[in-house]
Amino acid sequence: MNGLTLGISGSNSKKIKGSLAYTPVIIPKNLLAKIGDENILVEKFQKCHSVDEQLSVLKENLNTSDDTILNFLVMIFLQSEMKHPVKCFLVRQVLYI
Secondary structure, eight states, rough: OOOOHHHHHOGGOOOOOOOOOOOOOOOOOHHHHHHTSSSSSHHHHOOOHHHHHHHHHHHHHHHHHHHHHHHHHHHHHHOOOOHHHHHHHHHHHHHHH
């Protein structure tokens, strides 16, 4: 049997989402008001226009330990969609802490 009779297609039909296909994580203002949006990390993260920018902001500020930042990271995790690069990054980093 060959691939045509089995219905097996080549690799060009697979669609893998890259980081450009995901929209940046947006946190609603009512949630930001609960943790205080005057935090520098929160301001930088909200001003990012791409997922790559958001990842770089998180990488820079992940080592700081503060309750406000921890609450913010939880909000990011809950607001991001499944398999979002930001969510995957947070899961990987929390496992190593």
